[in-house]
Amino acid sequence: MFSSKNSNMDRHHYETFEKFGNETFLLHLDNGRAFGRHSxxxxxxxxxxxxxxxxxxxxxLRLHLLSSPSFRLSDVMRESLAEDPLSTVASLLSEPHLHALDRRLAAVLQVVQKCQDLHKDVIYNDMGEYDQLLKE
Structure with missing residues (x-):
């Protein structure tokens, strides 16, 4: 979400393997400091x-869900990381980094709230068709 200026944010990108034609997949490359400094x-x-x-x-809606006590982002991430085979060797994210995710998510939601306080048309309804299905 956020990263320190010294965390090389510009190095995060992805690659695809053209050799496989349409059967390709994304491969996300990370320089190892994607989460920046937790502090x-x-x-x-x-x-x-x-x-x-x-x-x-x-x-x-997803951000609000990940800020709720039942689906807190840090808990979801911790659970996901626990399934990684490397987690038995070393933690991929420290507890302070996981707590930073929740703090940073709260900051994002605060910005959205400030926007809503200042403007009327902040939320783009990309779920119109889905909402219509729920009504039927």
Whole structure:
């Protein structure tokens, strides 16, 4: 979500294997500091959200879900990481990093709330068809 300025945010990208044609897959490459320092957030990463004040409804609903006690982002991530075979050797994320995820998510939600306080058309309803299905 956020990362320290010294965390080489520009190195995060993905590759595909063209050799497999349409049967390819994404391979996400990470330089090893994707989560930055747990003790330092980089608020500038939120600039696009602050400037545009637009967010998809489906994204906002997911963020709210991941901030709820039942599905807290740090707990979901911890559970997911526990399934990684390397977790028996060493933790991929420390507890402070997992707690930082929750703190950073709260910061994102605060920005959305500030946007909603200032503007009317912040949430883009990308779930119109889904909402219609629920009504039927």
């Amino acid at each position: 330092r957030d980089e608020p500038s990463i939120l600039a696009p959200l602050q400037q545009c004040c637009r967010i998809r409804r489906s994204t906002l």
